[in-house]
Amino acid sequence: MPRVRISDVAAAAGVSTSTVSLVMNDRDARIPPETQARVRAAADEMGYTPNSVARGLRTQTTRTIGLVSDTIATTPYAGRMLAGAQDVAREHGHLVILVDTGADADVEREAIRALADHQVDALVYACMWHQVVSAPDHLPARTVFLDCRPVDAGHPAVVPDDRAGGATAVRELVAAGHRRIAFVDVDEAPAPIASGLRFEGYLEVLREAGIAPDPALHVRGAVSAAGGRSATDLLLDLPDDRRPTALFCFNDRMAAGAYVAARHRGLDIPRDLSIVGFDDQQLVAAELDPPLTTVALPHYEMGRWATEVALGVRTPDDPGAVRLMECPIIRRDSVGPPPATGGDPSRRRT
Template sequence: MPKRRVTLAQVAEEAGVSSTTASFVLSGRTDMRISVDAQRRVREAADRLRYRPNLTARGLRTNVTHTLGLVSDTIATSQFTGEIIQGAVDEATAHQRMLFVGETQGNLDLESRLIQELLDRQVDGFVYAVMGPRPCAPPDLLRTRPTVLLQCIADSFDVPNVMPDDVGAGREAALALMAAGHREGVYAVGAHHRSERLPEGIPAGRARMRGVEEVLDEYGVRLAGTFQCRWEPAESYEAVSSLLDSGIRPRALICANDRVAMGAYQALQGRGLRIPEDTSVVSFDDSDLAVWLRPALSSVDLPYYEMGRLAVRLLVDPDRKAGVHQVPMRMVARDSVAPPAGRTDPAATRSGGRA
């Protein structure tokens, strides 16, 4: 037979105090005058008996269960964003919280049921996360609960919202090329990718291109061209191949993500162009592909782990501030960027703008 759970009354009896005294000691209450000796006896008795508090019962009394819920569309099962979950779990553990993770695959009925079940378990708050920064509509059930959004653009929710700094990422990518001395023949591949579903383009792509253009303006440089394509290797291979087939040899490519860069690599190398001697390439995401491509790809990281940690840190903070909380993105420099052919001293080529 399973061993019966040790009760608070048994701890009190072992320590020679009342159940009320034992409860105050073990819950950390300091507003009662309990002698140091009595506190010691209660804690020693709890250790001897291996007492574990009934958190469900405590939650019913205090409305605090030390549990949190993370609800996402596809983040938990994505091969790219799993570090969000790891960061959230680590931060919850650091604050002595348990994190329940649920995924909806975009099914709104499932989402409602999942949130209601977490509410039935009296979680103290929610992280509501989506795959990639995009407009979304969190369920109304969350309006009256402590909630932090993660990559969810929802102006009607006056709560903290954790986002990657995609504008800063675009600046990092452009600055890497400017520092190498590139002033002409710079093309963007993928950019913000307009489609029927996203007629204005992918929000992350739009923000990154805004950062790119800010830096280019500071240096008095213009993009030589922009090629729209889906953020997949086959699509970018076709886009870059069409550019090369027209007789143009780009000096540098800014790719929308590492998968786009992979297709660009194949197109360039398939036509005998060397990276970075003939064409420099920068990208975004800093995924495993960036390390495995040859030469290794310079890519701006997506700080998924830090985003997960920040979302939970904000959620457990009673003084959390509403509004956007951006997580910086940094360039991870590798081997895919070099000065343009025939130019070896980038510092000597700077004309206006930043120095």
């Protein structure tokens, strides 16, 4: 069965297509209720909804937004950004056209072009993780950067507040009574922005608490469980009086490695060692034993924010500035008070 057009409805209701359009869009109050009712009845009856393509051509607005990302879709990591974007789009009657460029510049250029050709009303340019990008050319006017910031401003951007997140993590540890707190960092080059920022937060809280930072407590490893494990081994090899009682890990996967390292020495978490991670990756943080206390990346909220400003339903408090989104702490069971004695902890598990 072919689609029903506005002219079909018009014929059925005995009016012109103009009238149908006017009624369907509530655009002319002068049309008497009876006629409105008649039109609406006909439309419902026939299951009419306007063809978006035709409408788009006429109104120059398609009720779609483009979402281009480097690898958001193919990776488990940041799906909730997409969910946030999606939800906002739906709330405002928009559809989202997603294109995952696989971080290929040619694909990206082509995608942006294609989205422009499709007349998306807005574009959100998303990255997998917090980074600085050189904004591609020919971006639509309404473009918002998500989880990345363009080198040259000009478009709104939202990223996680990694510094504050780092501070939150460390503050949790300090509040539990720890004073020897290590930062299990990544050793990638160039260092991810998040790394430096979280470290800043770490130092800030140490300063707040009057704890002198010990360079030996800042270790690095690959971004993986294995990397976290070997970095943690370095820490646990320190002499008793310098060994940390708590770890702030760059992310949950590295924290998982820290668990392994601790377990291999018979250390109990959190009795002998407290750990806080970052990212709140369900599959790892919640499944660890004990479940990991961690700082969540506000992916969903960032996705919402970006889409709201792209759609123009929200204006940045401080246009021009990069919006920092708060990273909340998720308390689970990997943080406790430091062990009473500095002595060698039991090698037996309870």
